[in-house]
Amino acid sequence: KQEVTQIPAALSVPEGENLVLNCSFTDSAIYNLQWFRQDPGKGLTSLLLIQSSQREQTSGRLNASLDKSSGRSTLYIAASQPGDSATYLCAVRSISSGTYKYIFGTGTRLKVLA
Amino acid sequence: DTGVSQNPRHKITKRGQNVTFRCDPISEHNRLYWYRQTLGQGPEFLTYFQNEAQLEKSRLLSDRFSAERPKGSFSTLEIQRTEQGDSAMYLCASSLQGELHFGNGTRLTVT
Numbered sequence: 001k002q003e004v005t006q007i008p009a010a011l012s013v014p015e016g017e018n019l020v021l022n023c024s025f026t027d028s029a030i031y032n033l034q035w036f037r038q039d040p041g042k043g044l045t046s047l048l049l050i051q052s053s054q055r056e057q058t059s060g061r062l063n064a065s066l067d068k069s070s071g072r073s074t075l076y077i078a079a080s081q082p083g084d085s086a087t088y089l090c091a092v093r094s095i096s097s098g099t100y101k102y103i104f105g106t107g108t109r110l111k112v113l114a
Numbered sequence: 115d116t117g118v119s120q121n122p123r124h125k126i127t128k129r130g131q132n133v134t135f136r137c138d139p140i141s142e143h144n145r146l147y148w149y150r151q152t153l154g155q156g157p158e159f160l161t162y163f164q165n166e167a168q169l170e171k172s173r174l175l176s177d178r179f180s181a182e183r184p185k186g187s188f189s190t191l192e193i194q195r196t197e198q199g200d201s202a203m204y205l206c207a208s209s210l211q212g213e214l215h216f217g218n219g220t221r222l223t224v225t
Contacts, residue, residue, distance in 0.1 A: 004156075006156075031212070032212055034213065034214060036214075036216075041221070042218055042219070043118075043120075043205055043216040043217050043218040043219045044157070044205070044207075044214075044216040045216070046213055046214060046215060046216075049212065049213045051212075089156055089157075091156075091157075091214070093212070099162075099169065099170050100145055100162060100164070100169075100209075101147075101159050101162060101170055102147070102159070102214060103159070104149075104156035104157045104158075105156050106154070106155055106156045107156055
């Protein structure tokens with residue numbers, strides 16, 4: 001059974017810092033991994049999708065990497081801004097499940113201080 | 115592309131009442147998902163459809179929950195005889211090539 005863990009649960013940093021958010025999954029046989037941002041009381045906004053054949057994806061100040069063999073993904077945020085404050089979630093779709101179901105981690109709550 | 119639309123945004127109901135939520139996916143997306151999220155937790159999978167076929171249901175989805183996607187377009191999620199433990203954000207997502215796109219959710223409060 002696939003389990004997804006995100007550490008740390010919460011993070012507070014001063015504006016301008018580069019930071020790394022971690023996502024671990026127990027079953028390395030995955031189709032893809034997706035990173036999301038969630039603002040309070042809102043739905044999830046897709047940030048980056050990494051296919052199992054890819055090592056990383058970049059969008060603006062965001063870079064996500066994938067190491068399937070170790071069951072890890074990291075989301076790197078460069079030059080953080082107060083507007084980056086949100087909860088960041090990762091989700092994986094497992095090959096072993098045989099379905100299109102995505103399993104989510106519990107998220108990292110990020111606060112960027114001005 | 116108008117995105118995934120969910121209605122209503124908020125629903126307050128008394129215990130024992132039935133509620134129904136609607137989700138309109140992105141028009142060309144063939145897969146539609148329902149998730150439930152409680153405070154401080156990640157979304158928990160409830161069910162998903164490929165076109166009009168419901169392909170998987172979570173064990174979390176008790177007999178009081180039912181979802182439909184007639185004609186493979188919009189979907190409805192009904193909860194019968196609501197309980198206080200049903201209070202949560204109900205999220206809908208759709209996809210075509212694997213990337214999930216979420217709506218803003220329906221927040222249910224059962225009093």
